[in-house]
Amino acid sequence: MGFQQKQHGNNGFEIANQAGAARTGTLQVGDTELETPNLFPVVNFYAGGTSSSLYGGGIHRTMKEFMNGDEVINGGDYSEYFDGVMTSVASLTDYGITKERYEEYIDTPIKERDLFDFDGVLFVDSGGFKFLGDKTLDGSDFEVDVDQRAIIDIQRKLGADLVLNLDRPIEPDDDYETRVQKARMTAQNVDQFLELTNRQKQTRYLTLHGYNYSMLNTFLTEIEKVIGKDRVHREFDGVALGSLVPLKDNKGKLITAVSDCREVLNDWGFDDLPLHILGISSSAIPLLAAVGADTFDSSSYLHAAINGKYHTSLYNTEPLDDVDFSNCDCPVCSDDKLVNWMKGDAEYQKDKLGAVSMHNLIIQKEEIRRVREAINKSGTDGLIEYFEQSLSRHKSMQQHAHRVVNDSLGGYF
Amino acid sequence: MSTTKTPQVNEVNEFLEIASDFEDPLEVIRESLSNSYDAGATEVEITIRDRPIGSEIVIEDNGEGMDYADLESFFDLGNSTKRDPSSDAIGYKGHGTKIFYKSEEVLVNTSKEGTNLRAQMEQPWEKLNNRVMPEYEVRERSVKEGNSGTHIRITGFKSGRGFSPSSLTYNKIEHYLKWKTLAGSTAHYFTDDYHEMDVYITLGDEIDDTQGTLKLNNKLEFPDEQIEPGEGNFPESRMCKHYPPRELTVETDDGDTATIEIVGMIGGKDARNELPTYGKHSAQFGIWLAKDYIKVERVNEVISHDNEFLHFFFVANCQDIELSANREKIRNKSSAIYQAIKEELSHYLSKIASDPWFKDYLNQRRKAKLSRRAKSQQSSVEDREKQIHDRERFVPSNDAEVVLGLERSNRNGVLPEIVVEDYDPDVEVNALVRQDGSLYASSIHHKLTDHFGADKPLEAVDKIICWSYGDPDELSELERHGYHGGDIAFDLNAGRIEYQNGRKHNIHIVSVEQRF
């Protein structure tokens, strides 16, 4: 297996170790290196993100204070948990902001803003998932027609390191004709995306949509018809598998989608490209990493906190009121001020839940670090042992862990 | 030299209670085998006779024999027969030789390091029941060094009802020994202490004269592996995979730990039949918990429901389970450690059940079932072909074939032409037919009587199309009793039903048979 090493600008992906279909590697984006498998926390830079903004920011603002290591969160250094973050262009369309506000927001690239001390990888999605369920990606509030061109403009202005084409996700009920139609619309966007972006400046990921090998193969075939074989094979730095959110509670289907995706990529000669899984996080991560996923994005750390849930592991949460914070030695739970916040002694609810979010994110990042370590042990034993100690001890997850061990890691016997 | 000894006991009553559990002379053998093994024997011979004075059981081994202290221990009701609590000896904490007291005489003749001891205890059971502690008399003499061993004769063992030695057979004893005693031990898979021991069983001719002495060893062995499916109608039936010995460690929340030593196989019916049997397959397969490497009780609940336990045969040994006096039951089932053991087993078995080989095995089984079904379909096709050859002309056997028959009669030029324009077998008026340019709501049935059997209304129907009329008496009964509250009359010659329920309604009957 050859390495896609720094052929284009400073971008590339180098595989370090493999355990079955799982692998560790280094994703180089500009000057930043990201170890994989890894997790991009989803951060909303808009909400509470400008110097004057206090509106709607809430928990997002507290998260950014953690990113910065601001005095208000007691000045701790949390930057290692933000080695890569994802933000969505849809975070703009969601807030119904005005043209003025919009222009102010995209005025300065995120990493160059005075407010932020962030130097990780900035992954900006295309907001395509907003098309799901008859919704639209609507920029009318800020008077922008949202199309591929507009999305790229936003991505560029935000200073994205890693970008996705605008896509049309599929839904479980879509019939064949609908899926092909969506693939063709995505293909048109991909064509434009390649014209309008520069691989020297941005790492480009191609979105894929499908739940199994045949669907993904059909999707790629449609893309190839529009943009030509050479470009499919040469122009992308990675691929991002989307449309999985409706399946998020069905781990069996998720595993099938990701392992089939890996297989399709191998058959199409994309085996060296890193594979990002859009919108899936939490307990599925180790299973999907074991079948060949390289990166994930997570907003579940935030959602759990907003719902009053404190992660005791990647697989378990406790209601915030029941938590014994002394059981966790993460920097949040080791900080008296932040523990008091989490216990409810905070001026703003956002600070209480923000601290819980930060803790939740640390739990997720630590777990994916353990997955990396397990893959890096020689052979498949490390990862099998990892599952033995973790997911396969959970009744609801056991069968999935066994499946992955059997399908991807050589089995138990 | 001769001395008289009284065993130490202050637990007579307790013992009498426990002893009521021991009813089966086979349990005497089970305990004896364990004792002989612990004495380092490499051979043990057991003879059972059904004498007029009662049953006689003789156990003879070439173990290290007993000295005075061993004998004392052997006859001691209060304690175990084993002196060293740290040893892994099987009888330790068991009830061992106490079971021998349930007899008319116990005679022990044992040689150890050049000394032979002969100990005799008379009427132990009767004495115990009279609350008298039985004594035993020991005589000592010198023998040649190196001729060690023990010979025990138990006379008049008090078998429980239904456990008389006369009901024993070689077959029964072999299977009992392989399932419930050290003869079916899994120790050889796990411990370095294991040594081989041959077991010879002889039953008196008055019990079973169908064969000579039976020879067994002291290890459970699995049928040979066969990973690939076989030939024939049941290709999976000899498939067999071994799951090698594994040690699993268990820890409770309180920090108690235990080790489970598990070994086993999955196999089809033919493979399983190569194992000794212990009743029906349903009574014997699954997951056995064992202590001292001897199976005690099954815990099939550790196999998930969708995996039938019948395919599995695993023995999970754990020294931390506690047994009832007769070793048939586990006593500490409510303990945390027992729960933890079950959880760990459940986890381990879930991995076995996820083994692709097992899935393949189940798949072979399913495929074989399908192919057997296909074969029976094939033979049903052949049967039907024969019926076609045998009959002289077309005869429908269901409603749809009546439709085909009607169409065929049209092709043959029979008039009037009646064409089925619409047929939906799931609705009451199941056909619309065209005759002379008009459409008629129709009910098509194999027999005319079927329409009424299906309790269908008549009001909406213009025609009933049938192959034949069916049972004329059934039609007569309908005329007698009426139908759906109205009067009905069949005029079969005119091909007409007159039905009067409020208003008069005529229904045309078409007999397809008559169009041929």
Ligand SMILES: [Zn+2]
């Ligand atoms: Zn914490």
